[in-house]
Amino acid sequence: MKLCKTCVLPSNFPHVVFDNEGVCSACRQFVGKKRLARIKAEYKRKFERVIKDTRSRHSYDLLMCYSGGKDSTYALSLLKRKYGLKILAFTFDNGFVPDRTYINIRNVVEKLGVDHIFFKPRFEVLKKIFNAALKRNLYSAKTLDRASPVCTSCMGMVKYSALKTAIEKDIPLIAFGWSPGQAPVTSSVLKIDPKMMKSMQAAIKPPLSKVAGKEIDGYFPPDSYYRKSANFPMFVHPLELFPYNEKKILAFIKGLGWKMPSGIDLNATNCLLNSLADEAHIAKYKFHPYAGEIAALVREGYMTRREGLAHLPVKKSAKVLSAVKKKLGI
């Protein structure tokens, strides 16, 4: 297996071919940094227009999906301090939140002055889901390019439980702290038709139901929530519309009382399950689940190739791994 000479994509990455010069098709098709900067500027204007139009009309302007990791911490501070939004931070606790992350969350929300809620699904339900997702892909093949089936399961539950909460609390915007490379920039400001959103739920809810039955129904908005199209929340992930530099972000959030938890890796600074999920993904599909995301960061100039490569070995702590396996009954 070889790696792209420009980014860090491996030659066995799905949907990617290499040319004679050892450069991957994703790099060859890349629109270029200049054009990308123009697209980002256009979406930043859209984002600021949306903020202007929705601000101060509801008890909260925005629900922030706040994992407590480095990126969502930075995004939260940006939305609060730069835009002065009234924010409800929402943390989905998947049972593998490091102890230090709880302290980080408390420090950050207190320092920034935002309201915060935890949503912690019953662990017996999550345990069934994670065990199934460690063994096989529950979702469409394409999701493997972006994340391990374990992460896709969690993200799906985060997204829809956040949507449910936002609808119930009449919050017009839902934000994610995705770094550049995690989602297309054209999805950074997204108004989705409620009927479409309901249909798209089919990509995630039925596979989860197959594993955990009706237990997961409470994590998704009931059908009636999709019938009203007025005030249906919009989705934003603003981080990639701003300069993004991992080292600077880590230094900045230190000032908010955020410290790196031990036993985790840089790709997911908020989840103890991540290393095990990465390992299972690599064993099965032979490429790192973060390869696509890291390759995009390198390609788009947010990271040097050397920094990108440093993200790809699975950094695992034997102690964490065995505690995680024990909790999952493996």
Place this chain on the structure above:
Amino acid sequence: MNDAKKLGIKDELKKFIINNYLLGAKNAKISDDDSFLEEGIIDSIGVIELTNHIQRTCGIKIHVAEIVPQNFDTLNNLEKYINRKLHSK
């Protein structure tokens, strides 16, 4: 519009969806009236990728309000929608 012109819109989209979303599935195939939303083939990021792909290959501008199941749910509906857009250009 290269492939879209050579293959016809529907076949080009079929190729895109099979290559990108059904890869690895045994006997990957999709009929013109299969709902790729209800079948869970395409998720929210997938819809955005599909939208970008159509805009690029067919040279049309898709408005977010048009991303609705009536237009995006099956190959037949997508083809009708794209043709409507092409003719109104």
